[in-house]
Amino acid sequence: MSTAVECPLAWDVAVDDAPVALSARGDLVAVAGAEGTVQVLDTALGAEIASFELPGGALKVALSPDAGHLVATGPLGYALWRRADGRTRVRESGSWSAAAAWAEDGERVAVASGRRALVLNAVGKQLWRTEPAASTVTDLAWMRRGRRLAVAAYGAVRCHERHTENPVATYPYVGSHLALAVAPTGRWICSGNQDASIHIWRARDGGELTMSGYPEKVSRLAFDDTGFWLAADGAPDVTVWDFSGTGPAGTAPRSLRCHETITALAWRPGSGGHLASGGADGTVALWHATAGRPQARLRPVREIDGTGAGVAALAWAGPHLLAVAWRDGSIRMYGAPSRTAL
Template sequence: MSVALDCDPAAVWDVRIDDAPVALSARGDLVAVAGAEGTVRVLDAGGGLPGRAKPRLGEGAEIGALELPGGALSVELAPDARHLVATGPMGYALWRRADGRTTVRESGAWSAAAAWADNDRVAVASGRRALVLGADGGELWSTDPAASTVTDLAWMRQGRRLAVAAYGAVQGHERHTGRPVVTYPYIGSHLALAVAPTGRWICSGNQDASIHIWRTRDGDELTMSGYPEKVSRLAFDETGFWLAADGAPDVTVWDFSGKGPQGTAPRSLRCHETVTALAWRPGAAGHLASGGDDGTVALWHATAARPQALLRPARTLEGEGSAVAALAWAGPHLLITAWRDGRVRAYGVPSRTAL
């Protein structure tokens, strides 16, 4: 099915998995869906969109699968979509596209997150440590045990440094050896980590209903507090100038251009009673997708208007009552949405500036 770029968003394909989705990843021509019980399905993202070849198996068709004992928490495809890693409460698993080979590591350690540095190197949270693995699953190095369970991690400086979040600090490690090279302290429990693509900022969303920010060049700090709820979702856009966060019924969008957000107010995006997913559209247009517990997906021109502005969605895509579990963009024109009842749908989204 092709999608005209001057029309409203429309469903391109729709499938259902026999599990409750908890995470999505989209890279190249693949979409990976992780379910709470440990089911991971790898789907064809679909053709008929600009720059995307027609699929051989059909849009939304399953081309691979694995089972992660103990359940799943996250899933990440490599940038070239040739490998995948899934993490869960009891360990992690790697999948290889070429032959479907799956390697499962039941470590018994809570593994909350994974992040690819490039096509050949992936970091995995494993209990109180971060492991860095080759694409074949071989361990290259690991960090010393942190004060508590590693809750999130992210690569900095185009994969040259790994940031690892655990209670009390975010620690930076050198890519090849794992040597600690910088510490960003904060006494609190980090729930989410976001590193600006520019490399200028590291942000953590926290259990104490705050966002803490470090400027990487000198370690200067800023805390944005006063959120009514814990901040568990953070996302920078592709430019690194805009940060979206939950922690309230409104999505807040902070301006990190210039000297950063100190002394400024965010834009507030009002649609959901509870925010359950965030995903920036690739590119610099400032388009954001958000999902809510009522099943609604909202599309925003999130950087419009002035600070303190209260924005309404440019579009809403109505669900059927089940909460949105995850969102991911498969390129700039295809938005993948997963609901907790097992439905997974791809929407073709027009390229108009106003969505």
């Protein structure tokens, strides 16, 4: 059962554009709005550090690991912002740019651009690009500490080594991939799909498994830092699959019940198995998401009431702070209970 103990509010600000995405790294939080306004806020106080416009609207935003650079993507292209001098470089390619991901070293960023993925340096110079996929690239993720890039598009996930236009490994699946998650160990590649399934490949040998039967499309997937737990939407319950040992084949997930419609998922950094979820009802829930046994139905251990609008995005600013964006433009930072208190 959830408790009445509140998460302390660190700050509360309002933005003029309806938020669609958050990113938090170091002492910065970035928020992207549907109409293309991107704002960079101070983690401690919520004060605005910088802002710029992405023509055509925004879809995703991602700060580099050292918080020195930021990339924002949208329907018509992408933009890069540099903290050192505030320079913003906007690239209006006319190609749908649905995703971006920084390599672990923070020196390269992969950006979806139509049917290709582009790999850029931190200031936006193109280093290499993939060959065209069968359709628009919908998501991408780095593997092997940035030595390999996984790219999802209709029909397959393709992996590219550095500077290789042609894929070095292909993981086929006939369907539309909406989300991609790669285990931090590099062992598993997972896609959430339009056909209401999760498809899993073992990266080493391409062994595969499909978890089907979700009532809705699966558009959000997230591995925790250990790579042993995968959280997914696709149902009123968040499902959490156990990838330890030989993986989830033949097992049942834990079910986390709080929201009628899930709109955001974010694992707390570290190995504690703590997850934050947000819903269209505006509620944020905190979970011991790995408690109990397979088939267990869990209840939140904390709940945060919203503003009346749906939750747009969540981002952990380290293990002790949780940023929440609501669709009415409210951005709030909460202090998270200690791991033992939660």
